[in-house]
Amino acid sequence: MRSHVWAHDYEVAKLGKPVDRTEWGMTPQTYNAYYNPSNNEIVLPAAIFIIPGLADSLADDAIIYGYAGASTIGHELTHGFDDQGRQFDEKGNLRNWWNSNDEMEFNKRAKLIVKQFDEFKVLDSLTVNGEATQGENIADLGGVVLGYEAFKKTEQYKSGKLINGMTPDQRYFLGYALSWLGHMRDETLAMRIMTDVHAPNFLRINGPLANIPEFHKAFNIKEGDPMFRPDSLRVNIW
Ligand SMILES: [Zn+2]
DSSP: OHHHHHHHHHHHTTTTSOOOTTOOSSOTTOSOOEEETTTTEEEOOGGGGSOTTSOGGGOOHHHHIIIIIIIIIIHHHHHTTSTTGGGBOTTSOBOOOOOHHHHHHHHHHHHHHHHHHHTOEETTTEEOOTTTTHHHHHHHHHHHHHHHHHHTTSHHHHHOOOBTTBOHHHHHHHHHHHTTOOOOOHHHHHHHHHHOSSOOHHHHHHHHHTTOHHHHHHTTOOTTSTTOOOGGGOOOOO
8 A cells, every 4th residue: 555655646746847758667677568659659678578488599580570579569669550649749749640641541441450350259259349459459460560571671581491391481470479379267368358458369469460461471371261361351551
């Protein structure tokens, strides 16, 4: 209770003073990251760059660009341009800076990702809330695309050499999948469907990847395969 009182007083003492743009909302050892629209900043604590269960020396470019580049750095950057972040200007003020054409186009494309996630069912009868998870799903998709663009600049990608029989592309997408590895009890999953702005972990992989042409190509995914998504339904926002 005393620490709550302290934290409350600490926040209240900020009123009327200039914003401290150097303050972080997380500690370096926090395994998380965030985008803060009112400061127009992304914060990437050191701990998020540790891959649980994998020594740094074993992580190569494909894994790092998929794991850290896509799911963390690219993801947080895209939050600045998701359905909420895009409403803030470069100084972090809630001010519309979009022209009406861009806005219309964005809303049209974002609707497709809402629809995609609305159609996902978990635990037989629960439906993901596409509207509530929209910002996170846009950030996931943008993150995979950004991470891939960055990975294309590496020697490993350019050489095209197989590692363990897998192409650089295949390993990049597997590296991304590694970032949402985890388990949850059914009861927790059911609760999260109602309360979490993130889709369940496995859909944060299957959802965005099914929209990506390079993913289809990398694993030779064809019509009838579980992760196949026709061109006309693939979401492409950023
Ligand atoms: Zn996020």
